[in-house]
Amino acid sequence: MRAGPKNLITDVAGLTIGNAQNERIATGVTVALFEGEAVASVSVTGGAPAGRDLECLAPEAQVEAVHAILLSGGSGFGLDAASGAQAWLRERGRGVVFGRAVIPITPQAICFDLINGGDKDWGRYPPYRELAYEACEAAGADFSLGTAGGGFGATTADLKGGLGSASVVTSAGHTVGALVVVNAIGSAVVGGGPHFWAAPWEIGDEFGGLGAQTHPSTALVWKGQPLTPATTIALVATDAKLTKPQAKRLAIAASGGKSKGLRLAHAIFDGDMVFAASTGRRPLRDAAPEMIELCALASDCLARAIARGVHAATALPFRGALPSWRDRFDGA
């Protein structure tokens, strides 16, 4: 397996990623902006999902393509973020055109980062709309992982969470990338140690190269009681030209990457969901084997992105904040 040149979702031609964050509030937004548009769908597997403009992503819904996808903190308040991306896109005339009206389609998922030490007393206007606009301004091919963007305030059960990304090139030459806000109810590492659950799928030493454990501890580690809600939200994207039903299948298959990269996923207090998007640059030549490989590697890629997000994170500066992987294990 070979990662793309940046080992980021932006190895997929036709999209850029932007981050914005507020350090005092300890939250942020990540936006994926598509050049033109992207065919997209979503798979919702968590028991406590919160999203915006997801209904149009059903294979049978009429809207074929989207202009941006957002992953943000803020729980229900974070659903403001899509408004900021809509405003930014509308100013540029990007969206579905109905006569003089231009409507950007900007589906969004959020995660729960309301209990992480940050000052959430934002009054009447949550910060997410402005953060998303800022993230659109910042969007490009390079972006930070770890404590950044939608992953700024993210946590796991035992370590700081964060924003992760990874990419892979299929044997047919298509690129698949994953972007994830790792705010898991469980853990990305085995038994509180440095080894990642995603280790079997690691490419090179992209998250430390420690390899997998022969007999890992399977003791359950999770945010416990009083319950701290969680949610791991992700986007997988490819330059392969997919139909909307194929994008839905890619999202479903990629969801398995959470089960590989985290212990545990798809839980009752998770709002776990995975978007899938096709920028349509490369037609499928032999659809069946190419789709099978895309689906399998998207699942791997999401597991790898989860590990990379935790591996890259730095701790929040608040008293009692969770340590980062680097705090605990770097140089160990």
Add this chain to the structure above:
Amino acid sequence: MRAGPKNLITDVAGLTIGNAQNERIATGVTVALFEGEAVASVSVTGGAPAGRDLECLAPEAQVEAVHAILLSGGSGFGLDAASGAQAWLRERGRGVVFGRAVIPITPQAICFDLINGGDKDWGRYPPYRELAYEACEAAGADFSLGTAGGGFGATTADLKGGLGSASVVTSAGHTVGALVVVNAIGSAVVGGGPHFWAAPWEIGDEFGGLGAQTHPSTALVWKGQPLTPATTIALVATDAKLTKPQAKRLAIAASGGKSKGLRLAHAIFDGDMVFAASTGRRPLRDAAPEMIELCALASDCLARAIARGVHAATALPFRGALPSWRDRFDGA
């Protein structure tokens, strides 16, 4: 983690399992019979599913409980099997009662085992209805794994597939069991060797005790072209008393076990689906943590059952039939 006394789904109080198979046709049926009834739902994740009486399992559908769940071979023809279970149950007056009418609710999934060397020239009457009746007759607490029942004709990409099962007891004392027909488009083992993908979750040496590989090969192995359709179908059951929406969540979470136990799952030619059933023997005392653990361990348990099904299988006697894990690796 501790398995139940038999390490079978029948460690869950309130259900029995029956197998029947036809060696010449190289196919079979496995039935789960519930004492009374079970609250059940299903998660369909494959791209090519085929099921019977699944609509009633939606959380919003009125039917609360089922009387049997069937996993069979035979692809679309196998959907006859539920008729046999209905007949058997009706003769015993078991089902939903409407005045003098008794209607057994018997949802079913099938897998594709039509190209495995067996003689599929069954003429007007496929064997599945009679096999299912026979399986009901045979149902009990003990049943065979491997080349048996619905897994008799099952294959994976590189080894004989089969019927698998495993169980686990949660910290709250609930039992969770998994039953699976492993007929995967991919493989349950790493790189054609003896190590199972499910190794991180193995309890004791339930499938050989070889442990996980530190740096496993992630090369894709699948049934390839010309395409041989596949499908891995499963049931997870628990004695914990669940509502129907909780059963649906259990099914969704357990589906992650396929991503852990197989490389690859949820593919375009899979009809992958997972039923979840509650026999309702033990109320939840503290629903949140108990559900989180049930969901996590059901996912593990399904991964383990997949490995156990392949580990226990014996090869079909036909020329060119896939070798079994024991043929290839036992004593190695």
